[in-house]
Amino acid sequence: MSKAIRLARPDVGEAELAAVADVLASGQLTMGPQVAAFESALASAVGTAHAVAVSSGTAAIHLALLALRVGPGDEVIVPAYTFPATANAVELCGARAVLVDVDPETFLVRPELVAEAVTARTRAVLAVHLFGRPVAWEELQTAVSQDVVLVEDAAGALGARYRETPCGALGLLACLSFHPRKIVTTGEGGAVTTDEAELAGAVRRLRHHGIASGQPMDISTPGFNYRLPDVLCALGIPQLERLESLLAARERVAGWYTERLAHLVGTPSVDEGDRHGWQAYVVGLDRRDDALAGLRAEGIETQIGTYAVHHLSAYRDRGSFPGADAAFERALALPFAGTMTEDEVDRVSAALARYA
Incomplete structure (x- = not known):
């Protein structure tokens, strides 16, 4: 029987092992110097003045x-x-989360529908660069007034660029994830990036119970324990140092897939002048459920693209969204990692072709 092909595999090696070992040997597993070092490297990679590490991408958005x-x-x-x-x-x-429909081909929110959804109560738009493809940022900016804040959900878009600007530096704030399926991983983890010192300071207080730097004896606003420990930040530092090579490896694998599949299924792309972040390789096909079951039966891990939020019980009162329905019904995430071989891509592509 052929060896199983995993949905994702983080690209970690000796540098990451050594960095984690150093933290373990130091005995300073959290609230130590590696957090600040990771934040500095991340802010440099994204091009923002501040980066605040937190325990997950979800914590970052919150x-x-x-x-x-x-x-x-x-x-x-x-x-x-x-x-x-x-x-x-x-x-x-x-x-209240106000849902807006997406383009079923790009999987991204439609700016003209965002404009229609804005009300007097709208405070922000969470712009998701889904699977690493940048949102049409200028169109989104035009769709809302200046008093509506644009916040990036760039969980899968570290390394991606909209025109010449890195994702993570487009919005007033941006939220990143370092889950193992992301290009840079800390195991679990996330971060908020921003150029605004006041916002960065608020995030720092809120991640640490509401305790402000230099004021350990008082809490003005209750917060959370959303800290990211040193041992995980140490894992992320060498990952950030290799960001360009990690993305180049994913671009190579994505290119292999597209060569083999573009004539069979809908394959991911990016607008001219942008750079895809390649968090995942998600295709679209009519027989998605058959392909999902069939590939899994052959030892090839696959997954749905992501969720149509209005199908979930918590959000079934939010309306109908045909674009999201189409995306949800057709999207299939294929095994994808920078460490994949061309033979593995051949095997996945041949299996998928039977359902195209």
């Missing part, structure tokens, strides 16, 4: 919205096709 003082009575626009964490974080602030 704290970014709280730093903006989003709360009860407010609305935040969210794509109807996205991982549920995007909408969940809004609701956890006490605000």
